[in-house]
Amino acid sequence: MHELIVSPFLGNHLVVRPGSPKGLKVPKHRYLELQQAAEADGAIPGWLHKPVLRQWGLDLRGQNARPALLVRDTVSHEYGRASYEVNMACNWECPHCYLGLKEDTGMEWSDRELLLYLLRDAGVLWLQLTGGEPTIDRQFPAVYSLAYELGMMIEVLTNGSRLHNPLLLSLLTERRPYRLTLSLYGATEESYDRLTQRRGAWKAFRRGVDAALEAGLPVELSVIVTRDNEHEIDAMYDLARSLDVRTREYNNMTPTYFGSGETLSAQALTRGGQRGVFTGCDAGHTSLHVDPLGMASICKVARDKQLPLLTEGLDGLSKLGGIADQALLRQGGCSGCQLSEQCSTCMPLAQRYRQANAPLGSYCQHTPKEVTTA
Known part of the structure; x- marks a missing residue:
């Protein structure tokens, strides 16, 4: 079972450990080096030993890349x-x-x-x-x-x-x-x-x-x-x-x-x-x-x-x-509001409040006198 996950993430490359919120960012060439080591079941590169020991107390010395590392492939979509x-x-x-x-x-x-x-x-x-x-x-x-x-x-x-x-x-x-x-x-x-x-x-x-x-x-x-x-x-x-x-x-x-x-x-x-x-x-x-x-x-x-x-x-x-860009546009009772840049509620949630006939104050932090339209 893998000890670490090596993965692309939104334009970066991370090393993370299951059970921990901590992570390490590595440059692309280091990611590729870890990927090659895993594919060949070679030794884990020495440069990774010290940061992993410091971050998680995990000693990788003498271990091969498999099964210690699970290296995820680069993908065309970036939904992290x-x-x-x-x-x-x-x-x-x-x-x-x-x-x-x-x-x-x-x-x-x-x-x-x-x-x-x-x-x-x-x-x-x-x-x-x-x-x-x-x-x-x-x-x-x-x-x-x-x-x-x-x-x-x-x-x-x-x-x-x-x-x-x-x-x-x-x-x-x-x-x-x-x-x-x-x-x-x-x-x-x-x-x-x-x-x-x-x-x-x-x-x-x-x-x-x-x-x-x-x-x-x-x-x-x-x-x-x-x-x-x-x-x-x-x-x-x-x-x-x-x-x-x-x-x-x-x-x-x-x-x-x-x-x-x-x-x-x-x-x-x-x-x-x-x-x-x-x-x-x-x-x-x-x-x-x-x-x-x-x-x-x-x-x-x-x-x-x-x-x-x-x-x-x-x-x-x-x-x-x-779909997201359209959903987040100000619309309905909020369209044209001059205070929209100060709003605390996203439009999809505001739409739910409107559907529920909720009082304006439950989703708009501005007083009625403040709410103005262009």
């Missing part, structure tokens, strides 16, 4: 990152979930296998596996294993409820993700079970996060702040500190990806509304999203124009850039 929605099913029923109705949908293994090869050949090095709850999918272990074998650095977004399962824990320990991001929905059993609408959810989460940390897996917490748990904000951060893990906070409730607004009632009263200025993103150009049925879109939010990736193949990805 992707998210793959393994399923839309979930064992929780959180009222704020942007998926809305969570259906148990997904492809047969042969189609999932083809999808992962297509993502690899599109240049995807960093892959996020999400859902729904991806770990309840019966094919999650196979999907995860193949993505790992193809040389992808994997992040799993999960509620953590299945991480105590010995088979799953063994998979993640032997083939380490660079990040496990667990959603935190409360600091007590009462609030956690109430928000997820599942009795026993808190206990399952605690078993999962404790098992993952005991196994030394790279855990981070997404602190989800809603109307139901905002009274426990400080306690949730106290819990994260006691676990000694990094956190990110999510407190802006959004409509579902198809524009229904039932999720907005979960908005916390004391949190939310503060977003940084939207300065653009790489969606559709160097990153993409794929849903459970293999439909590719520029991101998780903008699914108005999707491509059947399995039938259109890599050639179809060339259309995503144009």
